[in-house]
Each structure stands twice: as C-alpha cells, then as structure tokens.
Amino acid sequence: MGRLFGTDGVRGVANADLTAELALGLSVAAAHVLAEAGTFEGHRPTAVVGRDPRASGEFLEAAVVAGLASAGVDVLRVGVLPTPAVAHLTGVLGADLGVMLSASHNAMPDNGIKFFARGGHKLADELEDKIEAVYEEHRTGAPWERPTGAGVGRVRDFGEGFETYVSHLIAVLPNRLDGLKVVLDEAHGAAARVSPEAFSRAGAQVVTIGAEPDGLNINDGCGSTHLELLKAAVVEHGADLGIAHDGDADRCLAVDAAGNEVDGDQILAVLALAMREAGTLRGDTVVATVMSNLGFKLAMEREGLNLVQTSVGDRYVLESMKENGYALGGEQSGHVIVLDHATTGDGTLTGLMLAARVAATGKSLADLAGVMERLPQILINVKDVDKSRVTTSGELAAAVIEAERELGSTGRVLLRSSGTEPLVRVMVEAADIEQARAVAQRLADVVKSALG
Numbered sequence: 001m002g003r004l005f006g007t008d009g010v011r012g013v014a015n016a017d018l019t020a021e022l023a024l025g026l027s028v029a030a031a032h033v034l035a036e037a038g039t040f041e042g043h044r045p046t047a048v049v050g051r052d053p054r055a056s057g058e059f060l061e062a063a064v065v066a067g068l069a070s071a072g073v074d075v076l077r078v079g080v081l082p083t084p085a086v087a088h089l090t091g092v093l094g095a096d097l098g099v100m101l102s103a104s105h106n107a108m109p110d111n112g113i114k115f116f117a118r119g120g121h122k123l124a125d126e127l128e129d130k131i132e133a134v135y136e137e138h139r140t141g142a143p144w145e146r147p148t149g150a151g152v153g154r155v156r157d158f159g160e161g162f163e164t165y166v167s168h169l170i171a172v173l174p175n176r177l178d179g180l181k182v183v184l185d186e187a188h189g190a191a192a193r194v195s196p197e198a199f200s201r202a203g204a205q206v207v208t209i210g211a212e213p214d215g216l217n218i219n220d221g222c223g224s225t226h227l228e229l230l231k232a233a234v235v236e237h238g239a240d241l242g243i244a245h246d247g248d249a250d251r252c253l254a255v256d257a258a259g260n261e262v263d264g265d266q267i268l269a270v271l272a273l274a275m276r277e278a279g280t281l282r283g284d285t286v287v288a289t290v291m292s293n294l295g296f297k298l299a300m301e302r303e304g305l306n307l308v309q310t311s312v313g314d315r316y317v318l319e320s321m322k323e324n325g326y327a328l329g330g331e332q333s334g335h336v337i338v339l340d341h342a343t344t345g346d347g348t349l350t351g352l353m354l355a356a357r358v359a360a361t362g363k364s365l366a367d368l369a370g371v372m373e374r375l376p377q378i379l380i381n382v383k384d385v386d387k388s389r390v391t392t393s394g395e396l397a398a399a400v401i402e403a404e405r406e407l408g409s410t411g412r413v414l415l416r417s418s419g420t421e422p423l424v425r426v427m428v429e430a431a432d433i434e435q436a437r438a439v440a441q442r443l444a445d446v447v448k449s450a451l452g
Contacts, residue, residue: 005128007313011112014056020063027067029135034097050078050086051101052190052248053213056111069153078161082190082249084346085165091120102248120343169198172341175360178203183242185230187223188213191249195348224253231259241365243351251334252347256366264334265296266369274357287320287329294412294429299372376433378440380426385451387417399446
C-alpha cells in the first residue's frame, strides 16, 4: 500500500479512493495514536469533528464519528465550519484531537481527512506514519481493542463552535473595518456563514457571492481558484476590496478596487509591514516557500526584513515558524499563518487583517500591495520524465547555471519534482516576460531530453 497521507491529510475521490471504511479505520487508528497520551484514569479523550459542505462529507462524517466513538473517544460534532475553526476549537476546548473533512480547493467529487493533534496543530510526518501503521496493522487482521458499556464514546452536536470561532476572529483584530465595503467570495464552502458574519461584526459593509452551498457546488467556478466573478463584483459594487476563500477557507486571495488580483505574496508583504509597525513581527522575519515571487524577496530586502524560505507546503512554513518563534508566514497561493492567533492557515483571519490594514491606513489595497512588484513568472510542467534525476543530471545542472547567468540578479530559476506525478516543474522569473518565457522553454527542452 502506498502512503495514504499526502501534503495535507488523506485525500481522494469520495466513495472511490476515500471510502467510509477507510475513514472509519483511520479514525480508530488516530484515536489510538493521538488520544493515547490522554487516556489516564478519570480522563475521557475528546475529539472535535467538522466538515465542509460537500455532499460526501455527510457519510464520511458519520464514519469518522462512528470510528472515534467506537474507540472510546467522546465527539463534539461542530458541523460545517472552516478548517482553521476546527483547529482553533480543538485547542481552546482542550480536545485530544480534531478531524476536518474537506478537500480544500479540489472539485466536489473529492474529499479528504485532516487530523489535528492536541492544541489544534497539524501532524508531523512521524505521527501520520504512526497512524497509517496502526491502521494497516489492524486492516490486515489484528483486532482492535474495543471498549464496551460506559466505555464507548458519546457524541453530541456542539453548535457553540460557530460563535466561539467568530468571537475569536473579532477579538484579535487590531482595528475595526468601519467605512469599508468588501465583497466576499465564499466558494460555496465552509466559510459561507462565518466570513460574512465576522466582517459584518467588524464594521464592514458586506456583499457576498458564492455563499449558497448546496453540497454540490463547492469551488465550482468561484473562490480563490476562480477570481473572475469576484473581480467583476468588486468593480460592479464599487467596493474597496474583495476577499476570496477556497472550500475549507484556509486560504485567502484578494482583489483591489480596480479588480486586480492581490496574491499571497502581496498579502504577506502588507501584513509584514503592519506587524513590524505594531511590534509583533518577531525577528523582523517572514517565512515563505521557494515558490514565492522574486519580487517578494526583493521587497523584503528593501524594507529591511528577513525572509526564510522553506519547501513548498504550508506545513513546512509552519514547522519553520514554530521551531524559530516567527510570527508570520505563508504561501503565494494564499495560505497565510499568523501564529499568535491561529495554528494553521486561516483565510477569514487573513482577509480581516488585510482589510483592517486598509481601514487603519486610509490607503487603497492597490497602494498597500504596491510595496512589492510581481516579476513575470513562467511555469512549465514537463511530463513523463524521470523526476528522480532532476538533482543529479550534469546536463541539466549546466543548463541551469547558464540560465541563471543570463538572468542575473533580477531573475530566478527553480526546478522541482512533483510530489504526486511523473513530472518536473520548471519555473523561471525575470524582469521581462519574454525573457522568462524563452529561458523556461529552453530549460524545459533540456529536462525533456536529459530526463526523458
């Protein structure tokens, strides 16, 4: 069996790859691994379980809840809430683990299971491996130890989760949003109630789109992966800015008043300067991935801020932040982590903080985002190659050196193997888009010939 856990939990087509049986078995295994440390006399382990609105989340939630309760874990079922809400509730309620059913920005047929450890933190690779090993051991024959009688877990709905989370978002805002008009695209997802409520309570005039989930329309032509509707709505309504989430609202992208996209790098830049001004940007450092635009790096250098770069994936950003005590990090895709207020990327919190900066400064989002200039970036996926040799091919290494020499200090080359497909991603940035395109194509040709 291949590794079940990917970069963000276990994900696949619901009822095909991700079945009720798998969800139940993984939940029992997670209960044994994550609740084990809490199983002392007088303590009943507790889990917080939430989901996004996907139709398949209904049966998968039932399977997860059944698995946890059968393992002796009491379950607080919070219903449809964003992933960061489940993480937050896992922490503040002192639960032993949290479970979120979502495939984030993926299309509706997919779904996923994300586990959180005590405190609401994403799992380290070792814990995921341990859960998978326990699951596999029992899948192949070893019986579970099952409590009976009063030992089985109890299940109850925890409707207070919505209010607890929204109140938290409002409490950590640096200032109100009075006078701002904001369009919110909720991707017909998990934040369809939470985000409009939070922005309204903070004082903003709110227009919503993509806020009518029916279980089938999540991420369908809307949200952070499809900004066209939001751009048009911001201009139509004369709004100050627009905020787009993905299906589970752990991402945030933005649109300025003229309908121009403001990506995760630009949001990070705006928040970094705001937090430095407030004295909360520890070490004057921001953590981002190697995929961040070179323009972001140049902007941070110009502003006298330090940049730490990690492998692609918000989990690696978070690991670096926790290890070194940094307060702000994120990805170009819109996963932004403000560690003083969240244990994971939180799209609603990010949107609120971005809007708060607009309100506090009186500047437009376009002016604030102008702190960095996005350099043209070309990405080519080279398929059907031996990605394992991307770091050992002498021919490829020589081509990269030549490309870097041509681009100089105002350009960048990044070659990265896909984690799930037989392909290599060639990314080139340059001050001139035609130069970036020419260099990227040349490198892609070398990848194809050297690794094909």
